[in-house]
Amino acid sequence: MTITEMEDSILKRIQQAELYLLVAFDKVCRENGLTYFVDSGTALGAVRHGGFIPWDDDIDVGMPRKDYERFMQIGQSLLPSNVFLQNRDTEENYHRYAAKLRLEGTVFPETDELPYQHNGIFIDIFPFDNIPSNRYLAKLNVKYVVELCHIVRAYRMEGDSKSPSKLKQILNRVNKKLPKRWIDGLESYCLRFARRNENKNTGKMTCYFWRMSLTKQYLFDTSRMLPVKDIDFDNNTVMIMKDPDYYLKLMYGDYMQLPPEDQRKTHHKREVDFGGFQVNN
Numbered sequence: 001m002t003i004t005e006m007e008d009s010i011l012k013r014i015q016q017a018e019l020y021l022l023v024a025f026d027k028v029c030r031e032n033g034l035t036y037f038v039d040s041g042t043a044l045g046a047v048r049h050g051g052f053i054p055w056d057d058d059i060d061v062g063m064p065r066k067d068y069e070r071f072m073q074i075g076q077s078l079l080p081s082n083v084f085l086q087n088r089d090t091e092e093n094y095h096r097y098a099a100k101l102r103l104e105g106t107v108f109p110e111t112d113e114l115p116y117q118h119n120g121i122f123i124d125i126f127p128f129d130n131i132p133s134n135r136y137l138a139k140l141n142v143k144y145v146v147e148l149c150h151i152v153r154a155y156r157m158e159g160d161s162k163s164p165s166k167l168k169q170i171l172n173r174v175n176k177k178l179p180k181r182w183i184d185g186l187e188s189y190c191l192r193f194a195r196r197n198e199n200k201n202t203g204k205m206t207c208y209f210w211r212m213s214l215t216k217q218y219l220f221d222t223s224r225m226l227p228v229k230d231i232d233f234d235n236n237t238v239m240i241m242k243d244p245d246y247y248l249k250l251m252y253g254d255y256m257q258l259p260p261e262d263q264r265k266t267h268h269k270r271e272v273d274f275g276g277f278q279v280n281n
Contacts, residue, residue, distance in 0.1 A: 010272065014108070015052050017121040017277055018059045019234055021083060021101045025061065025123065026238050028078045034067045037228045037241040039126065040210075044255055047244050051234030055264040059123040062207060064226070065198050068127040072099060082277075084118045091116055097149065097191070097209040099125040105275035121272065128225075130197035131204045135219060138204055141193075142217040145208045148190040155183045220247065 022038075029036050038046055039062040045053040063071060076085040079101070084090070087099040093116060106120035131138040194208045205222050212218070224243040231240040241247050248255040258264075 011055070011057060011266070013274060014057045014121060014272060015234075017103050017106065017274070018057075018123055019052075019236065020277075021103060021121070021123045022059050022061070022233070022238060023236055024080050024083055025075075025101055025125075026236075028075055029067075029071070029239070032070070032074065032078070034063070034071055035226065035228055035239070036061050036063045036067065036071075036125075037225070037239050038062075038231075038233065039207075039241070039247075040251070042233075043240055043244055044248055044252060046231050046233045046238070046240055047248060048256055050232055055266060057266045060126065061123065062126045062128050064205070065127050065129050065195060068099075068125065071125070084120070086116070086118050086122070091118060093117075095153070098127065098207075101125065103277060106277055107271070107273035107275070121274075121277075126207045126209060128205045128207050128220075129194050130200055130202045130222070131206050131219065132197065133202045133204050138206070138219050139217040142206055142208060142219075145190055145194050148186060148193075149209070152183055152187045152190065155180075218250065220250070 025036070028034070037043070038060070040060040041053055041056055041058060042060050045051055045056060072085070072087055072089070076090065079085060082104045084102040084104055085099060086094055086102050088094055088096075100122040102118045102120040102122045104118070104120055108121040109116070109119035131141055201222075203222050205220050205225060206218055210218070224246045225241045227242055228239040229242060230237050231244075232238075
């Protein structure tokens with residue numbers, strides 16, 4: 001769905017709703033000494049456009065693991081009443097490894113989601129974990145966790161239609177015959193493994209649970225990511241990694257170059273219901 005296929009006014013309303021969530025999230029983090037950084041296309045938009053990429057309808061933020069876990073503990077009690085912190089503890093059928101902030105009273109489900117109770121307009125919050133300093137070992141770690149999580153995800157999501165190979169499609173069918181307790185144990189092990197360097201200063205970090213980690217291992221120097229700094233995002237101050245140029249070159253290469261117009265697409269091809277949410281102009 002390109003921007004020409006979505007009314008510009010609708011896209012702007014989505015962006016304003018997501019910005020409302022980001023500002024609420026930023027407020028809780030600042031008041032409680034928690035570190036985060038806008039990442040992926042949100043970081044790109046902040047640097048290249050001073051806010052949203054004009055055709056984007058998505059906000060992603062990352063948090064070092066300890067800050068992420070602390071936010072999971074205190075966030076809901078400190079957020080506005082119309083914001084729901086959706087994670088594996090707050091919603092029974094939610095089995096993703098990254099959390100979301102959802103705007104209550106709206107509807108904006110992802111295409112591959114189970115029927116959640118909360119599926120409003122959202123922003124994603126991704127945990128970043130320490131990984132081994134050895135690059136080869138770090139890549140093996142990421143690949144290992146991603147493959148384990150793929151097995152669990154295939155079970156939870158009734159098979160993954162985006163499996164990259166026939167072999168994995170076959171494994172998915174076999175996977176469905178495994179006992180649920182075996183899958184639960186595998187999932188617990190996977191999460192423990194991802195966090196096993198949590199208290200070590202390895203000098204490297206990554207997000208195991210990005211969708212793109214299925215195909216590539218992204219390894220970041222912690223000293224280039226932290227401490228974070230402020231940046232303007234659509235006339236609001238948010239946090240970004242210490243060296244966004246370093247990060248964006250690793251992620252996108254020549255990131256200041258705009259893509260061809262036919263590649264300027266929104267992420268989520270779905271209907272949106274704004275409910276009673278009003279944008280303050």
